[in-house]
Amino acid sequence: MKWHTQDIQLFLKERDYIDTVILPLYPVSFADDIQQTVAMTEFINLLSGQLEKQFKGRILMLPGMSYLKTISEEKRLADLIEWEKELISQNFKHIFYITSDSDWKTVEEQLDGGLIWMPSIPLDNMDDQYKLSILEDQVKQLLNVFVKKWQNND
Numbered sequence: 001m002k003w004h005t006q007d008i009q010l011f012l013k014e015r016d017y018i019d020t021v022i023l024p025l026y027p028v029s030f031a032d033d034i035q036q037t038v039a040m041t042e043f044i045n046l047l048s049g050q051l052e053k054q055f056k057g058r059i060l061m062l063p064g065m066s067y068l069k070t071i072s073e074e075k076r077l078a079d080l081i082e083w084e085k086e087l088i089s090q091n092f093k094h095i096f097y098i099t100s101d102s103d104w105k106t107v108e109e110q111l112d113g114g115l116i117w118m119p120s121i122p123l124d125n126m127d128d129q130y131k132l133s134i135l136e137d138q139v140k141q142l143l144n145v146f147v148k149k150w151q152n153n154d
């Protein structure tokens with residue numbers, strides 16, 4: 001379910017059955033790596049949309065957490081841990097973060113939720129059909145990650 005009015009109405013009715021939340025992590029930079037961070041954000045945004053379609057009714061896809069790459073790792077981690085505390089308090093059993101920013105891998109062990117790092121695939125010069133095909137392949141790879149996590153904790 002998306003963070004949209006119609007989906008949230010359904011979420012409120014079916015809340016007891018929706019135990020998984022996904023928070024995309026979007027890096028923002030205006031320095032030399034601006035194009036790289038834009039590509040990461042675009043890729044994760046599109047991938048998140050495909051994941052939400054695949055798991056509609058089982059997950060809540062949050063709008064994402066944007067953060068400045070210039071902010072210290074400690075501050076970014078503290079902000080994410082605040083999100084995590086809120087999500088745990090809302091009784092989500094499974095929390096996932098999805099990103100193309102490899103910086104998060106260095107703090108992964110400090111998170112209760114699962115970090116899914118996907119290397120960004122440059123999509124800007126692809127036609128829409130090919131882009132969709134690549135995203136669907138990526139989602140298929142992620143299916144096992146989610147199913148295993150659900151089986152281990154259910």
